[in-house]
Amino acid sequence: MQVFWARGYDSASTRDLLEAMKISRSSLYQAFGNKEQLFLEALRRYRGNLIDRLNHRLEASPSALGFLRELFVETAQESGSERAALGCLIFNSASELGQRGDIAAIEARRSVQAITALFHEAVVRSQAEGDIASDRDALALATYLTLGMAGLRTLLKSGAAPAQTEAAAELLLDTLR
């Protein structure tokens, strides 16, 4: 997962993967079949971890809007760090694989949708909590937040200064109010 995260799907060589997993070539192909299957498992694990963690944070948060605010501000604050340079495996994969027809690309798109679904849940809860007007289109807001996180990740990858990424994140959040 970490190898695909750092290097991307195509550029991650099987030799990189073997070294990181500390197994031999036979074991990789015996256990996963091929590189694509291994990628699918890595992406699904990443997505599972991410969605679970965010769901947990959302449930534990007294305010769904506060959860969203913290998420975007914290991400913006990653500016300049090694973590920022990695980006998000889901958005990385969506960008690299794009509209390809194979299973890997389809799974990447599905993962973006999973992020939108989580944002949708947060928006609906925020509406129930009175922080977002109930007459606003929750799905449109969720898509907007996905767009915002994807854009923020690209900004971080392109080395934007912390002051700029944080200001941009604040502007993003203003739309919810």
Next chain:
Amino acid sequence: MQVFWARGYDSASTRDLLEAMKISRSSLYQAFGNKEQLFLEALRRYRGNLIDRLNHRLEASPSALGFLRELFVETAQESGSERAALGCLIFNSASELGQRGDIAAIEARRSVQAITALFHEAVVRSQAEGDIASDRDALALATYLTLGMAGLRTLLKSGAAPAQTEAAAELLLDTLR
């Protein structure tokens, strides 16, 4: 340029490039030195074309805010098209090359900054035209717009429906008012 645009830097093979340019291997290396140099020329040409075209549109537009609105709405409307699947070479490259230290990555980051600079110009003009409050941070708004375009491009690549991308673009633009 089109090959790097469609396939990315690493995945674009020299053989792909030769075929698209209808030249032989010797000519490529004689004219450009190596693959990286060719990529740099392609990226700079893309950036030059893009910035020139946008600058023209901005200058020709009676309203800088109208220019921004048209740009984002038109881009959102690309949803589902082949053009949408290609994305933008600049954001594609920024995402793929990330924080690498080589010249290609540096040039990709520089290109993102060029987009932000153009947005900055549009925001400042909008402020002069009274469409955006003068006390707002023009650089922050410009960064926000770059984030927005990058995010929109990622949404388009991940196959979001037209209704969703257009609604998200509208929400993006609301922030300027």
Next chain:
DNA sequence: ACATATATGGACCGATCGATCCATATATAA
């Protein structure tokens, strides 16, 4: 026309790609 410089085609290079194969090592079941 002739000499010189540049551009081009295509064979070729070592390195690396994802993937396969087989002999051996290890785990499991009786």
Next chain:
DNA sequence: TTATATATGGATCGATCGGTCCATATATGT
């Protein structure tokens, strides 16, 4: 202990990678 099934290391495969080389073709200057 013995028979069977699974896991592993390492050599090896054909294909492809970016890049080099040289003979030939074309352009240029006189």
